[in-house]
Amino acid sequence: MKFSRIVGTGSYLPEKVLSNEELSKSVDTSDEWIRERTGIRQRHIVADGQYTSDLALNASLQALDAAGIHADDLDLIVLATSTPDVVFPSTASILQEKLNVRGCGAFDVQAVCAGFAYALSVADQFIKAGTCQNVLVIGAETFSRILDWTDRTTCVLFGDGAGAVVLTGGDKAGLHSTHIHADGRFQDLLHVPTGVSKQYNEMFKAQTAVQMNGQKVFKWAVREMSALAIKTLEENGLNADDVDWMVPHQANFRIIEAVASKVGVPMERVVVTVQDHGNTSAASVPLALDTAVRDGRVQPGDKILLEAFGGGFTWGSALITM
Numbered sequence: 001m002k003f004s005r006i007v008g009t010g011s012y013l014p015e016k017v018l019s020n021e022e023l024s025k026s027v028d029t030s031d032e033w034i035r036e037r038t039g040i041r042q043r044h045i046v047a048d049g050q051y052t053s054d055l056a057l058n059a060s061l062q063a064l065d066a067a068g069i070h071a072d073d074l075d076l077i078v079l080a081t082s083t084p085d086v087v088f089p090s091t092a093s094i095l096q097e098k099l100n101v102r103g104c105g106a107f108d109v110q111a112v113c114a115g116f117a118y119a120l121s122v123a124d125q126f127i128k129a130g131t132c133q134n135v136l137v138i139g140a141e142t143f144s145r146i147l148d149w150t151d152r153t154t155c156v157l158f159g160d161g162a163g164a165v166v167l168t169g170g171d172k173a174g175l176h177s178t179h180i181h182a183d184g185r186f187q188d189l190l191h192v193p194t195g196v197s198k199q200y201n202e203m204f205k206a207q208t209a210v211q212m213n214g215q216k217v218f219k220w221a222v223r224e225m226s227a228l229a230i231k232t233l234e235e236n237g238l239n240a241d242d243v244d245w246m247v248p249h250q251a252n253f254r255i256i257e258a259v260a261s262k263v264g265v266p267m268e269r270v271v272v273t274v275q276d277h278g279n280t281s282a283a284s285v286p287l288a289l290d291t292a293v294r295d296g297r298v299q300p301g302d303k304i305l306l307e308a309f310g311g312g313f314t315w316g317s318a319l320i321t322m
């Protein structure tokens, strides 16, 4: 049996930082409100002319460098995003061109904030099946481009960024299990009402930004992520004490805390980066993972529980040995 293993991680945040203080000059909010409700202190915002594929490229180059793998040796690129550069081609194809490689498969996965869990799961199947040896998996977003910057209930929460991992096939288990779920009944609670097909309908024309019922999303996120995290541990015959690090979706500190408490992982073993970049959607889990790898918290051999939740609703998890 072949397994996949993470052999390199990388991440990138755009240069421009938008603090809560700065944001409160243009929208009716305050640093205190945002920090108390979400834990977020600042977010990063892309520059004019900088796109999702550019953020993905920076994160990917770091991950490839850390893995010691040349882009030419990639068999597949799977990129999770809800903010692609263009309608088509896929941002994965654009990234392939920016990496200056040819021929390997490249496609996008769209599962909003659970996108990286989905992309990781897809990549894992290709390696386990023996179809691919080296797969680049990225979560990259420019959410600042789909926000209504006058809507204080959403614009304070999100930011731009990218994270990437290189997966390689081998005999030793790195990814023990991945789990993905969706429930389309709840799409109206967190969505962008327009798109390619719907934009031609007059009724939806003005609704081009993220809309959310924050309280309902909060409850569902806590409930589903903690239930799935517990199921993931059970399916691997483990309990919370066996987990070295939990790397959750970075949407809101209170959601992270509530899930960790239900799963039984103390906050000292939970990677939290949301304060530095807000919710970067599909980028948030690989960004947090890379941060903890680079600052030395996550060590080779550590057991990591990843989990994420997003619009759709979609949610997913993975149990990994680094």
Ligand SMILES: CC(C)(COP(=O)(O)OP(=O)(O)OC[C@H]1O[C@@H](n2cnc3c(N)ncnc32)[C@H](O)[C@@H]1OP(=O)(O)O)[C@@H](O)C(=O)NCCC(=O)NCCS
Residues within 6 Å of the ligand: 028, 029, 030, 033, 034, 037, 038, 113, 152, 153, 156, 157, 212, 213, 214, 215, 216, 217, 218, 221, 251, 252, 255, 279, 309, 310, 311
């Ligand atoms: C969005 C969220 C932070 C709001 O926190 P909350 O405690 O539920 O706050 P409420 O929505 O009840 O709003 C409370 C008050 O704050 C106000 N408010 C909302 N956003 C505000 C802001 N940015 N600044 C100041 N006040 C704000 C509301 O208008 C409301 O005022 P009112 O009582 O006068 O009507 C919270 O619901 C949340 O984090 N939800 C999950 C969001 C998420 O993570 N989504 C992505 C998942 S992938």
